[in-house]
Amino acid sequence: MSTTDTAPPDPAATSISAERFTPIQRIAIAVLLTANFTLAVDFSILNVALPHIGAELEFTTSALQWIVTSFALCAAGFTLFFGRVADLFGRKRLFMIGITLLGISSLAGGLATEPGLLIAARVGQGIATAMVTPAALSLMTTMFPEGPARSKALGLNGALMAAGFTAGAVLGGLLTGTVSWRWAFFLNVVVTVAVIVVAPFVLREPARGPRPRLDVPGAITITLALVALVVGIDTAGHAGWSHPGSWGPILAALLLFVVFFAIEGRVEEPLVAPGLLTRRNICWGNIAGLLAFGTFTSLVFLLTLYLQQILGYSAITAGLVLGVLGLGTVIGGLIAPRIIGRTSARTSVVAGLLVQAAATAPLAFAGDGRDWLIPVLILTFVGGIANLVAIVGYVVASTAGVPAAQQGLATGIVTMSQQVGIALGTPVMSAIATGVVATTLLPGLQLAIGVNAAIAVGAAAVLAIFLRLPAATAPEDTESAAGQAQVTA
Template sequence: MSTHTDLRRGPAAPPRFTAAERLALAVLLTANFTLAVDFSILNVALPRIGQDLGFATAHLQWIVTSFALCAAGGTLFFGRVADVFGRRRLFLAGIAVLGAASVAGGLAQGPALLIVARVAQGVATAMVTPAALSLLTTLFPEGRIRTRVLGLNGALMAAGFTTGAVLGGVLTGAVSWRWAFYVNVAVAAAVLVAGPFVLTGGRAQRRPRLDAPGAALVTLALVAVVYGITAAGESGWAHSGAWGVLLAAAALLVVFWLVENRVSEPLVAPSVLRRRNVSWGAVAGLLAFATETALVFLLTLYLQDVLGFGAVAAGLALAVLGTGTVIGGLAASRVIGRIGARRAMVAGFVVQAAATLPLAFAGESSGWIVPLLVLTFVGGAANLVVIVGYAVTTTAGVPDEQQGLATGLVTLSQQVGITLGTPLLSAVLAARLGDGLLPGLRLAMGVDAVICLAAALLVAVALRTPDREPGRPASSAPARSSSR
């Protein structure tokens, strides 16, 4: 790998990649894009899957929930496994699991096999995502090079969420929902052929013991968190089932923290969590994902149930938001390079809030569609600046041997944020439904804007970055080799 001497040329020199780095980037970004597609590709197909395989309507949500539970629950564990046993090895193993699970899902003739396949896809996601991200953060040195790479990754993942919804509908209507699984098989095969030749990523020179009690506790706790949030979204936040599970999750996390402070080789080193850029960066990422994914849910209701748009037209309108997120991801590296990751996150949250707040006054007239498209485009772009900023911040200053853990926290905040946002603002919406759908939507979108402003204040006050702002060029620092 190159030594990236362009880091010493000052801010005018654009980051350059060697041919080997471009190939590694292509493999890793393709894998992450595919996993982002998987989060949304089956949503449109759920009714058809239910008809074909005999799912009861009440049980269709488990096609999505089983995937989310495993993807979030195993993230920290596999992030640490990547550090201990090798990022490249875990990445390729996860891709193989994804391919096998996708074959099973595509061939499923009943609910049981499909759910097993979705569980395996969730486990594969928990394996691949932190491994791929830690490969990116160790292959490319901290600074403008890494910021640009994380910007590309954020843009492609944002595009993946949008592409998944569109592709799922097209495949279901034109061919079969089974091709939503088979697409993964083709991608997995290509990555498994190319990956061993273009990826590097060793493991720790001394293999420490893997903290089995810590792994079991944190996995159970995270599964309980995601399940509790999902149950709250279905039954309401006052439902005892949701609160009981969330309280159990909190108790498990307390026990986990006590265990991690006592074992000699913890799964999650408390010293890493005490880094304010890691802990508060992950919180900021959670809020960024929660606010934007919840807004997409609210806008879907507004476009179809208030303005009367059909599903296809509503999807095209939301694609404008998706386009904004892609552009925001591509522009994030320049923004962060100019003002630093912390300031970029504060500015991004403020702009996102400013773009969301007018939607709290949306009316029933179809004339609202133009300002809605403009506002969601701007808000989506700002949101991706925050997301790239938190990925840069959370991994900054962390030793290479702990990058799997740091990127596991990045991935965890993403998945919990996606899971948390919609049920939280659904509860706000439900509180005003007695006055009608539009007043409820207005209140929920106003709350979304307030959360963005609160997140901006939180980042400004609580977040502390390493001595040199992540993403800012270091004109005098010697370049660090990216080879591993």
């Protein structure tokens, strides 16, 4: 048959094939999603169990915070470094190393008999998170070209990671109340063994070109800056923002950030190419992610206090109530790719934050009667959907137009914005809820929830003005965008 006799490709069929995963891709995505969901659960699974851990291992009350803080410090502090390491030495290799470290450190945590070993295990889990999360995300973005399939994969990832944060609180309460907090560690071991068995056969990554040198001064400086920032923020949540232990590390972090950018402008092969951060989709996209994660994870914290200390529900009941929010995030992650495909990543970010704010604002008027339970369920469900639409939109925007050789770095920045947002949001909202209104807790919670909604509105307004996608990723019309795999959704 001559070429003139060949029928033109059917746009609808092209769209369907672009959205579908091959059998190997389905297994690979399942492996990566399982790993990221497990790591998201680890952020919150021990929160409810802290008093039980303290009593069994003889932690002092002041030292209990380090069970959470040591994890967050390493997860946020090393993520940008390992995102670049993934580009230089291989994403699949780093993913496997990180998963192995997660299994070993989780086993050590489950068997811990004294505080030092448990803290060391949490440090290991944090470092494993900093390895695995950007490596897994960059494997997703390089496995699929920009388009419907990538948006679908990122939507599933966003849904499960956000749901994991909520599920961690529920699962932690159930395990602590029924068997033992140690199973919060042992479950990780089971997951990591399964991932280690399957991952080598299904994960693929493009061949790497010439390997540049690692910017060691830049890596050390940015890691110290992020660690100092998280230390300052975490201290503020416990000791207040006026405490020297709060503003001292934050000032040190700001100084280190200045030094970092000075280093990056001088070295031949910088850790973060200055041109990457000047791209509006990367800069403003990650600001969107930080605020989206910061507002909604802190809202979970505020609602946990409201449900238990104001309405008088048990920890397990409160966790189950928040499970409705988790269901909303799963649905949001599933529908986000379609919304992005019909509009754009920028529109999904702005609209998602606006709907999130609209669902959050009425909660600022929540009273002390249990008749507020149904409105809480409905509003948090809607807010969860909207938040995930914004989150998936920001991940798509922040990785659009980035060369494959820099996807590890780009996804490392994405992961960093998530983790810094989680670390930042709760202490800020906690300080507002407990420090601004000194009479009773309810007025403080109402004020903090109102501020939370206002931040979401302000973020949407700023991002509507400044967030811009690369020209190649902005679809000229919805129909053509849906029919081409190389056009981002």
